Structure formats: structure tokens, C-alpha cells
Amino acid sequence: MVDERRLDVLRAIVEDYVATHEPVGSRSLLDRHKLGVSPATIRNDMAVLEDEGYISQPHTSAGRIPTEKGYRMFVDRLATVKPLSAAERRAIETFLAGAVDVDDVVQRSVRVLAQLTNQIAIVQYPSLSLATVRHIEIVPLENSRMLVVVITSSGRVEQRIIELEETPDDELVSQLRTRLTGATVGQRLGEASVRLAEAIDGFAPRYRPIVTSIVSSLSHTLTSERATERIAVGGTANLARFGHDFDQAIQPVLEALEEQVVLLKLLGEAVSTARAPGPQVRIGTETGTESLATMALVSTTYGSNEGGSALGTLGPTRMDYPGTIASVAAVARYVGRLLNED
Amino acid sequence: MVDERRLDVLRAIVEDYVATHEPVGSRSLLDRHKLGVSPATIRNDMAVLEDEGYISQPHTSAGRIPTEKGYRMFVDRLATVKPLSAAERRAIETFLAGAVDVDDVVQRSVRVLAQLTNQIAIVQYPSLSLATVRHIEIVPLENSRMLVVVITSSGRVEQRIIELEETPDDELVSQLRTRLTGATVGQRLGEASVRLAEAIDGFAPRYRPIVTSIVSSLSHTLTSERATERIAVGGTANLARFGHDFDQAIQPVLEALEEQVVLLKLLGEAVSTARAPGPQVRIGTETGTESLATMALVSTTYGSNEGGSALGTLGPTRMDYPGTIASVAAVARYVGRLLNED
DNA sequence: GACTGGCAGTTGCCCCGGTGGAGTGCCAGC
DNA sequence: GCTGGCACTCCACCGGGGCAACTGCCAGTC
Numbered sequence: 195m196v197d198e199r200r201l202d203v204l205r206a207i208v209e210d211y212v213a214t215h216e217p218v219g220s221r222s223l224l225d226r227h228k229l230g231v232s233p234a235t236i237r238n239d240m241a242v243l244e245d246e247g248y249i250s251q252p253h254t255s256a257g258r259i260p261t262e263k264g265y266r267m268f269v270d271r272l273a274t275v276k277p278l279s280a281a282e283r284r285a286i287e288t289f290l291a292g293a294v295d296v297d298d299v300v301q302r303s304v305r306v307l308a309q310l311t312n313q314i315a316i317v318q319y320p321s322l323s324l325a326t327v328r329h330i331e332i333v334p335l336e337n338s339r340m341l342v343v344v345i346t347s348s349g350r351v352e353q354r355i356i357e358l359e360e361t362p363d364d365e366l367v368s369q370l371r372t373r374l375t376g377a378t379v380g381q382r383l384g385e386a387s388v389r390l391a392e393a394i395d396g397f398a399p400r401y402r403p404i405v406t407s408i409v410s411s412l413s414h415t416l417t418s419e420r421a422t423e424r425i426a427v428g429g430t431a432n433l434a435r436f437g438h439d440f441d442q443a444i445q446p447v448l449e450a451l452e453e454q455v456v457l458l459k460l461l462g463e464a465v466s467t468a469r470a471p472g473p474q475v476r477i478g479t480e481t482g483t484e485s486l487a488t489m490a491l492v493s494t495t496y497g498s499n500e501g502g503s504a505l506g507t508l509g510p511t512r513m514d515y516p517g518t519i520a521s522v523a524a525v526a527r528y529v530g531r532l533l534n535e536d
Numbered sequence: 537m538v539d540e541r542r543l544d545v546l547r548a549i550v551e552d553y554v555a556t557h558e559p560v561g562s563r564s565l566l567d568r569h570k571l572g573v574s575p576a577t578i579r580n581d582m583a584v585l586e587d588e589g590y591i592s593q594p595h596t597s598a599g600r601i602p603t604e605k606g607y608r609m610f611v612d613r614l615a616t617v618k619p620l621s622a623a624e625r626r627a628i629e630t631f632l633a634g635a636v637d638v639d640d641v642v643q644r645s646v647r648v649l650a651q652l653t654n655q656i657a658i659v660q661y662p663s664l665s666l667a668t669v670r671h672i673e674i675v676p677l678e679n680s681r682m683l684v685v686v687i688t689s690s691g692r693v694e695q696r697i698i699e700l701e702e703t704p705d706d707e708l709v710s711q712l713r714t715r716l717t718g719a720t721v722g723q724r725l726g727e728a729s730v731r732l733a734e735a736i737d738g739f740a741p742r743y744r745p746i747v748t749s750i751v752s753s754l755s756h757t758l759t760s761e762r763a764t765e766r767i768a769v770g771g772t773a774n775l776a777r778f779g780h781d782f783d784q785a786i787q788p789v790l791e792a793l794e795e796q797v798v799l800l801k802l803l804g805e806a807v808s809t810a811r812a813p814g815p816q817v818r819i820g821t822e823t824g825t826e827s828l829a830t831m832a833l834v835s836t837t838y839g840s841n842e843g844g845s846a847l848g849t850l851g852p853t854r855m856d857y858p859g860t861i862a863s864v865a866a867v868a869r870y871v872g873r874l875l876n877e878d
Numbered sequence: 879g880a881c882t883g884g885c886a887g888t889t890g891c892c893c894c895g896g897t898g899g900a901g902t903g904c905c906a907g908c
Numbered sequence: 909g910c911t912g913g914c915a916c917t918c919c920a921c922c923g924g925g926g927c928a929a930c931t932g933c934c935a936g937t938c
Contacts, residue, residue, distance in 0.1 A: 217930095219929065219930050219931085220930075220931080221929080221930075222929095231881070231882085232881070232882050232883075233882090233883095233930095234881075234882055234883070234884090234932095234933095235880085235881055235882070237930090237931065237932070237933095238880095238881090238932095240931090241931090241932080251930090251931085252890095253888090253889060253890065254887095254888055254889055254890090254930080254931070255887090255888055255889040255890060255928090255929060255930050255931065256889080256890075256929080256930070256931090257929080257930070257931095294696060295695065295696055295697060328675065328677065328683075329675045329683075331673050331675075331685070333670065333671045333673075333687060335670065341670075341671075341687060343673070343685065343687070343693065345675055345683060345685070345695075351685060351693055351695045353637070353687070353693045354636065354637060355637060428794060429794075430772065430790050430793075430794065431787055431790035431791040431793075431794060433790065434786045434787030434790060435787065441783055444776045444786075445773055445776030445777065448772050448773035448775065448776060449773040451772075451773075452770060452771075452772065452773060559901095561900065561901050561902085562901075562902080563900080563901075564900095564901095573910070573911085574910070574911050574912075575901095575911090575912095576903095576904095576910075576911055576912070576913090577909085577910055577911070579901090579902065579903075579904095580903095580909095580910090582902090583902090583903080593901090593902085594919095595917090595918060595919065596901085596902070596916095596917055596918055596919090597899090597900065597901050597902065597916090597917055597918040597919060598900080598901070598902090598918080598919075599900085599901070599902095879938105880937105880938090881936105881937085881938080882935105882936085882937075882938095883934105883935095883936085883937100884933105884934090884935095884936105885932105885933090885934090886931105886932095886933090886934105887930105887931085887932085887933100888929105888930090888931080888932100889928105889929090889930090889931100890927105890928095890929090890930105891926105891927085891928085891929100892925105892926090892927080892928100893924105893925090893926085893927100894923100894924090894925085894926105895922105895923100895924095896921105896922090896923095897920105897921085897922085898919105898920090898921085898922105899918105899919095899920090899921100900917105900918095900919090900920100901916105901917090901918095901919105902915105902916080902917080902918100903914105903915095903916085903917100904913105904914090904915090904916100905912105905913090905914090905915105906911105906912095906913090907910105907911085907912090907913105908909105908910085908911080908912100
């Protein structure tokens with residue numbers, strides 16, 4: 195498969211099919227693209243493309259539609275970058291600029307990404323696995339209960355309420371605050387958890403039991419999966435816009451979207467398998483998720499490489515890949531910039 | 537409309553239609569309900585019910601389906617309470633019992649409610665409007681930036697990062713922490729905002745500018761709508777299960793679900809207009825939301841009355857009202873209990 | 879050898895009319 | 909006031925025919 199024109203034909207088929215959502219025949223293909231050859235020639239090329247598995251026809255007398263392999267080829271070798279318009283760039287920038295904190299940044303990016311691409315947007319919250327501890331706060335509440343709060347370098351705040359056997363006195367609370375913060379500040383969360391355990395020894399023996407239970411709760415907070423991985427989803431209404439042939443596919447997709455685990459796996463793969471810079475595309479079964487067999491995922495990491503967080507969009511396999519890739523890349527750039535500042 | 541049997545007929549129609557999703561005729565109605573009269577009699581009753589606007593027929597030779605008014609009558613006067621099974625109660629209880637904090641309670645209730653009712657579940661986070669300040673924390677970050685954190689009595693933590701002109705010294709930070717907390721602890725958020733403004737006078741004149749900007753940011757955090765009103769949604773995949781006649785209704789509903797404003801309005805009305813205790817039902821256009829014209833909302837407040845938070849489910853007008861009402865009530869009861877403890 | 883024009887062949891889509899069934903409304907009778 | 913019966917209406921379903929789109933192939937041309 196080296197023939198130049200045949201690749202042009204495949205590109206034209208993908209583009210037309212994405213635009214019209216209808217199988218494209220040799221005739222209508224020539225109407226829209228000036229390929230300089232006759233329909234018969236196109237038909238021959240199509241026959242070859244079909245033999246090689248890049249396109250297929252729903253039934254004998256219909257036009258061709260790209261296969262997964264066809265889209266893959268298109269994305270890898272045929273798609274030309276489609277830069278965003280100045281208006282779109284400005285829209286992203288101004289919309290994100292209004293964000294007041296990390297949560298807000300994430301929520302706004304979901305919105306803007308969904309609107310830009312007319313697809314489902316998925317944004318992972320900045321990963322905590324590489325974040326460091328900035329401050330640990332201990333607040334006594336009524337009834338021998340305490341609130342422990344961990345503030346991380348990424349601006350996230352994790353809190354938890356603990357029930358204690360006895361009420362700690364002010365002296366202990368103040369000691370806890372300074373010593374625990376002192377022992378962990380600047381450490382990564384996983385390591386901080388270890389340092390906390392060591393810090394227990396620094397307290398007077400009579401305090402040990404109470405300190406131990408506080409530290410154990412803190413460690414939990416630091417290492418719990420819930421604290422490390424959260425995801426925001428938006429633009430689900432676009433699902434209904436994908437077309438009526440999607441009607442039966444819509445429920446599995448909605449179900450997948452409610453399963454944070456599935457989404458985390460998808461975005462997580464984006465992080466770990468990223469070879470080249472820039473967005474990564476997984477088409478249909480390449481997602482490894484049965485319920486997304488009719489969908490494609492465009493995702494990328496954002497922020498500093500070590501950050502390890504990702505965002506992306508989910509749409510039908512017949513999506514506008516160049517446009518989507520450009521949008522995802524642009525949003526990731528802005529979000530990364532915003533969050534690095536913080 | 538006082539005729540007893542006619543009401544029985546209406547009840548039977550609603551029940552059958554909910555069960556089968558198909559217009560119900562006089563014949564099939566008698567197959568399922570022993571009304572002790574002939575089809576002809578039923579037909580007469582149906583004619584009257586239709587005249588009075590409780591039911592309608594899609595076309596001349598079809599059965600009847602309830603109208604909005606018919607459902608309303610059913611809910612108000614015909615539905616009999618359907619207590620949850622012991623298994624269901626236990627499911628709610630055990631599932632919610634595992635929650636570790638407020639966020640977790642809300643997320644778990646959304647899940648359990650969606651699963652119980654096979655509908656879309658909506659849960660408002662505990663309202664902050666009546667919550668009180670428990671603690672204010674000030675954490676200096678690098679580059680003359682500070683993190684201000686407000687911890688409320690409902691267990692929620694609101695934080696915000698402020699950029700300052702100059703870096704406050706340790707002395708000031710410590711003063712801020714104690715004085716601001718002292719001025720506001722135990723106050724409702726709105727009032728706390730006022731007290732904060734007054735507290736500025738207590739600081740040395742040279743600190744005034746910096747304190748003023750910190751206080752202003754805090755006030756913002758305390759009174760911002762974002763802090764007061766958040767909502768969790770779940771079970772959207774059930775939308776696709778509602779039936780194929782819902783296909784065109786699905787997009788507006790998904791859009792409405794993404795608009796927190798719409799949801800807040802709906803649940804907010806549930807709070808303000810609650811006359812009788814227990815769940816409240818709004819059917820079709822009664823929701824006041826065009827995009828939900830084919831849906832019905834079952835909602836109730838939870839927690840102490842003054843709490844003012846609400847939860848509920850959204851489903852097709854042809855839903856199992858007794859079952860849904862029971863589920864909503866039960867979940868609200870458990871959630872209220874859990875959150876009051878905290 | 880590559881491309882073209884033309885032609886026959888296939889197949890789904892759409893429209894049509896007929897049929898069957900479900901359900902109604904009405905009326906006369908009990 | 910209820911019932912049985914009957915005529916009527918209207919939709920849902922089915923099968924067939926015409927239509928249109930597209931293909932594959934073949935013979936001819938550059």
C-alpha cells in the first residue's frame with residue numbers, strides 16, 4: 195500500500211464520511227474532491243482498499259465507509275494538522291482565565307473542551323501522586339472528634355474527620371500541627387506517609403495511642419485512591435447528537451462514563467503509553483473497552499511531564515480527528531500553564 | 537369526579553400503563569384487574585375520564601394513556617404507599633454506612649438511589665447557608681501567595697488561593713489565624729462575613745492593607761454561590777432505558793442535567809414549597825422546565841428542616857410513583873441521619 | 879500498463895395498497 | 909345503571925414493485 199493516489203482516495207473517503215455520516219460512493223467522491231481521474235479508476239482503488247481492510251461496504255450496492263484500520267491510517271499518515279482559529283484560542287483563554295481555583299480550572303476545561311469538539315470531554319484532576327505536602331492542619335471539633343486536613347502543592351485540600359477515644363489537649367494539638375507538618379512538608383504523599391509513622395516516636399509516651407490513631411488516619415488520607423484520582427466529565431448531551439445509528443450504543447457509553455474506574459484506566463493508558471508528544475488517539479476496540487467499541491478517544495497529558503494527569507475527548511469513530519486533536523492539544527496547553535503557575 | 541369506581545379505573549390505567557408502556561384498552565384492563573364489571577362499563581367510565589382530562593388516546597382506535605392531570609390525581613389520591621423490602625432497606629444502610637466523609641455520603645447516595653429506582657438520581661450537597669464556621673486557617677505559600685481555608689460545621693472545606701502585594705510575616709499570619717477564627721467561629725456564613733469586616737480594625741494599621749485583601753477574599757469564599765450549592769448526579773445511563781419513544785427527549789434532558797442551575801432551581805423549589813412532610817412530586821410541565829416536559833421529579837428535603845438541602849430522582853412521567861417515593865424517602869432518611877451525626 | 883466509458887447486475891430504500899386486529903362508541907335490552 | 913352486541917375507525921404490519929445508487933467488469937484508448 196504505497197500508491198499515493200490510493201491514499202488520497204482513503205483520505206477523501208474518511209473526510210466525506212465524517213462530514214456526511216453516509217457511505218460514500220465513487221461518484222459523490224469526485225463531486226467533492228478533484229482527484230483528476232474517472233469514477234472507474236476510483237472504483238478500482240476502492241476495491242484494493244477494501245481488500246486491504248481499510249474500508250468496507252455495509253451492503254453490495256452501498257458506498258464505502260472507513261474501517262477501524264482505515265481511521266488508524268488516516269490519523270497516522272493522512273490527517274493534516276488543523277490549527278484552531280484565533281477566535282477559538284481566545285475563547286479557551288478567556289474562559290479558563292476566570293477560574294478561581296483548581297476545581298474551577300478542571301470544570302471550566304471540561305466545559306470548553308466539550309463545546310469546542312461537540313464531544314464528551316474528560317479531564318483528570320491534577321494527579322496527587324507526585325504532589326508534595328504543603329501543610330498539615332489539625333482542628334479539634336466537639337465530642338473528641340478531630341478534623342485533619344492535608345494541603346498539597348497542587349492546591350488540593352484533602353480532609354477527614356476522626357473519632358478519638360479521648361479529647362486531646364491544646365498542647366498536643368499544637369505539637370501535632372507543627373511536628374507533623376515539619377516531618378512531611380515538601381515530601382511526596384507516599385513518602386510523607388512513611389515519615390508520619392516515624393514521627394510518632396517524637397511524642398511523649400502518654401500521647402502515643404492518640405497520636406498513632408491520628409497518624410494512621412492521615413496516612414490513609416494521603417494514600418487513598420480517592421484522593422489521588424478524580425475525574426470530571428462533561429458534554430454528555432452531545433452523545434444524543436452523534437446520530438440515530440448510535441441509539442443502541444448510547445447506554446453502554448453512559449454506563450462507562452459513570453464508572454470512574456474505566457475512565458481512569460483510559461486516561462491512565464494515555465499517560466503511560468505516550469511516546470510522541472501531543473495527543474494520542476485510540477480508535478474503537480483499541481480502547482480495550484467493549485462498551486466503547488463505536489467510540490474513539492483523543493487524549494493527552496497536561497502539565498509538566500511528571501505530573502501525570504491527562505485529559506481528552508470521547509466521540510464517535512467518525513469524528514473530525516484533526517479538529518479534535520487540535521482542540522485537545524490547545525486546552526491541555528492552557529490548562530497545564532494555569533496549573534503550573536499555582 | 538367523585539365516582540369511586542371511576543377512580544379505580546384511573547388507578548388501574550396508570551398502573552397498567554406504567555407496567556407495560558403501552559396504551560391500555562378496556563379489555564386488557566379487565567384481564568389484569570378484577571373490577572367486577574363489563575368492558576362496556578369501563579368504556580363509559582373511560583369516556584368520562586377522558587372528558588375530564590385525566591386520560592387521552594393517541595388515536596381513535598388505541599387504548600388510553602394517563603395525562604399529566606391523570607398522574608397528578610393518581611399521586612395525590614390513588615397511590616398507596618409501597619414500603620421498601622427489608623433487603624432494599626438493608627442495601628441502602630450497608631452501602632451508605634461505608635462512607636468516610638460528606639462527599640462520600642453524597643456520592644454513595646446518588647448511586648444507591650439511581651440503582652434503587654432505575655432513574656436519574658440527584659443529590660444536593662448539604663447546604664452551607666445555615667452551616668457555621670468551625671475554623672479559619674491561613675497558610676502562607678511561596679511567592680507572597682496565601683491559602684485561606686474555611687472549615688464549616690457540616691464538614692465541608694472551602695479553600696482559595698490569594699495573591700498578595702507583599703509577603704506577610706509569621707507574626708501576622710499567626711494573628712490572622714487566631715483573630716479571624718475567633719471572630720467568626722460558630723457564626724453562620726453570611727454573618728461571619730460581616731464579622732470579618734469588623735475584625736480588620738483589630739489589626740495594627742500597617743497590616744491593614746494586607747488584612748483587608750485577605751478578608752475580602754475570605755468573604756467571597758463564604759458567600760459565593762459555588763460554595764453554597766453543589767449537586768451530584770448519577771444514573772444517567774438509565775435515560776437510555778426509558779424506552780425508544782424517549783429518543784428525542786434524551787438530549788434536552790442530558791443538557792438540563794449539565795446545568796447545575798436548572799437542577800438547583802428544581803431542588804430548591806422542593807425545599808421552599810414543601811408543605812407536607814415527605815417527598816414531593818412534580819410532573820411534566822409542573823417542573824417549570826421545558827426540557828423536562830416528559831419527565832417527573834420526586835424530591836424531598838433531608839436532614840434537619842433548617843438544613844435546607846434536598847435530593848430526588850428524575851424519571852419518565854410514566855414511572856412507578858409509589859416505589860420511587862418510598863425509595864426517595866428512605867434514602868433521605870438515612871442520609872439525613874448520617875449527616876446529622878457529623 | 880494505466881486509465882476510461884459504458885453497461886449489466888445487485889441490493890437496499892421508499893412508497894403503495896391491502897389486510898387484520900385492537901379498541902372504541904353507541905344502542906337496545908335487562 | 910349495567911351489559912352484550914355490533915358497526916366503525918384507524919393504526920401496524922406485510923409484501924411487491926419501482927427507483928436509485930453503486931458496484932464490478934470488460935473492451936477500448938492513450
